[in-house]
Amino acid sequence: MKFQKRLAQRRERKRHRVRNRVRGTAERPRLSVFRSSMHIYAQIIDDSTGVTLAAYSSAAKDLKSSVGYGGNVKAATTVGTKLAEVAKAKGVTKVCFDRGHYKFHGRVKALAEAVRAGGIQF
Secondary structure, three states: OHHHHHHHHHHHHHHHHHHHHOOOOOOOOEEEEEEOOOOEEEEEEEOOOOEEEEEEEOOOHHHHHHHOOOOOHHHHHHHHHHHHHHHHHHOOOEOEEEOOOOOOOOHHHHHHHHHHHOOOEO
């Protein structure tokens, strides 16, 4: 039990360290990523007003049927592509990437590269 508590505290410290450097503005909102064992979630947030501009996840109904399991690189790539489409429709072209406490590797990297390929700059 103590180990799990220390691990959670370590994750929180790392998340706050990343967030201290990354702030979303109206010109350049923040692309935040959350990864669970079953799904991956991404949202574009304007921190100055506290508004979510665009969001997409592997738990979305239209994506569940085509991807199946949402906890792999294929699902992350699909989420990144769809998020880029939604963001461009809302007029967002530049973002700053907030990976949270996750390493830029695997699913997080696949999502980021798919968003870049969709025409969003970071």
